[in-house]
Amino acid sequence: MVGYVGVENLIRLVRHVGIETVLRELADYIEDDFRRWPEFDKTPRIASHSRDGVIELMPTADNALYGFKYVNGHPRNTREGLQTVTAFGVLSDVNTGYPLLLAEMTLLTALRTAATSAVAARHLARPDSRILAIIGLGAQSEFQATAFHALLGITHLRVCDVDPAATEKFRVNMQNSGLTITLAPTAQQAVQGADIITTVTADKLQATILSDNMIGAGVHINAVGGDCPGKTELQADILKRSRVFVEFPEQTRIEGEIQQMPDDFPVTELWQVITGEAQGRRTAQDITIFDSVGFATEDFSALRYLRDKVRDTDFVTEIDLVVEPDDPRDLFGLLTQP
DSSP states (O other), X not given: OEEEEOHHHHHHHHHHHOXXXXXXXXXXXXXXXXXXXXXXXXXXXXEEEOSSOEEEEEEEEOSXXXXXXEEEEOGGGGGGTOOSOOEEEEEEETTTOOEEEEEEOHHHHHHHHHHHHXXXXXXXXXXXXXXXEEEOOSTTHHHHHHHHHHHHOOOEXXXXXXXXXXXXXXXXXXXXXXXXXXXXXXXXXHHTTOSEEEEOOOOSSEEEEEOGGGOOTTOEEEEOSOOBTTBEEEOHHHHHTSEEEESOHHHHHHHSGGGGSOTTOOOEEHHHHHHTSSOOOOSTTOOEEEEOOOOHHHHHHHHHHHHHHHTTSTTOEEEOOSOOOSSTTOSHHHHHOX
């Protein structure tokens, strides 16, 4: 039998534990796995692109566990009342190949994306950062705001979206967050005075969400929305005067903000900063960018966290996903013997 955590049980778990606690605990798992980065098998995600979106598989493994996530990204889905992103994941035993856990990962990905952003900012943003600007108030925005509040002590939000309905949705969801929230009419007004800027728009195109003249010294940019070929949010001139940090360069050069730059454009891998092998922010005047596209180890961390969290609880059920004949060589007998 294989453990299964579906949508209902994941929602129950997060409500039981508390969103901020889940984000903090999940961030610890993510950071722990970044610290042992060389132990993982790593490959850019396997993508099938279409006119309207992308479907991807994101695999990785260490010497004990194998994990993968199936995920899509279809920005136009909201027009049909569908989610832009859906996902599920599997965690398996490397020694036997048997799956151990099957889990919904639409919500779990939203949580791990926000937790990863906050982990990166803990190492790259100025320690005194208290004001966060968010450009794009789609499905990920509340998770980002909550994670930065829980992990970095952000107290003020300045937010902007071109869709009034998205802005109202965000306002309602965050009204009891304890954060001071300013609804800005333009992205330029939102980023004025911000210590950290998160860009997390959904349209699958090369856009200029942030232009060079909008970014002053000392800012940390959390670039989340540029996550597939042909989709960017930052003007290239910003990259040229910033220090850029990435998860897995081979993937980010295809899908991240740095797809705009030459192949030899210098970047630093986040795991190297976390382990102390490379320097993060050098001065208070540095502009730092986390060019985040999401990587399989983060999903691995999330699945590992979920497995540990639900063990011996009623938040997990069992399903008969793997056949178990009395004689492992006799599969056919399962179909013919009473």
